[in-house]
Amino acid sequence: MMRRLMPAYLVGVACYVAFSLTQDLGPGIEARFLPVRVDQAVERIERSGARMCWDWSGRKVRPLASDNLDVFVRVNGGEAFVASVFRADSGQPWRASASPAVGPVRTRYCLTLPLGVVPVDDVRVSWIAYYPSPMRIYRLAIPLPEIVSPGTKP
Numbered sequence: 001m002m003r004r005l006m007p008a009y010l011v012g013v014a015c016y017v018a019f020s021l022t023q024d025l026g027p028g029i030e031a032r033f034l035p036v037r038v039d040q041a042v043e044r045i046e047r048s049g050a051r052m053c054w055d056w057s058g059r060k061v062r063p064l065a066s067d068n069l070d071v072f073v074r075v076n077g078g079e080a081f082v083a084s085v086f087r088a089d090s091g092q093p094w095r096a097s098a099s100p101a102v103g104p105v106r107t108r109y110c111l112t113l114p115l116g117v118v119p120v121d122d123v124r125v126s127w128i129a130y131y132p133s134p135m136r137i138y139r140l141a142i143p144l145p146e147i148v149s150p151g152t153k154p
Contacts, residue, residue: 019137030140036062036131037105042145044108052123053088053110054147065099066129067139073114074124076151081114085127120151 040058047053072080085094088108100107117123125147131140
């Protein structure tokens with residue numbers, strides 16, 4: 001009986017190992033050799049009251065649509081606040097269905113700063129876009145350029 005089950009068991013173990021390696025190594029390999037976005041830059045960072053805006057540019061080289069965007073705001077190096085990003089021209093919040101086509105991209109984004117942030121505070125924004133893998137086995141995390149707005153010192 002054991003001899004009959006051994007090949008099926010070995011096939012199951014091999015599938016488990018292959019799937020685990022794909023989960024662990026796939027995102028790193030894909031990010032390095034098959035990037036989604038390249039030549040990314042953040043420019044024209046401006047703060048006005050409780051609003052911070054910036055121009056984000058880059059070149060999209062693969063036709064994938066991100067399915068999530070994580071945005072974190074740190075004030076004076078403190079605790080990270082979760083924030084949401086919206087387009088400066090339309091006020092529409094970021095959404096997966098608004099993914100740009102392959103080619104050069106330039107968009108002005110804004111966010112609302114946490115309560116209590118004053119012009120003298122240093123603000124850093126880190127954001128990460130997530131893309132599903134072609135076979136939907138894992139998600140590829142693409143860090144976008146950090147946005148730094150130094151405070152105005154008296």
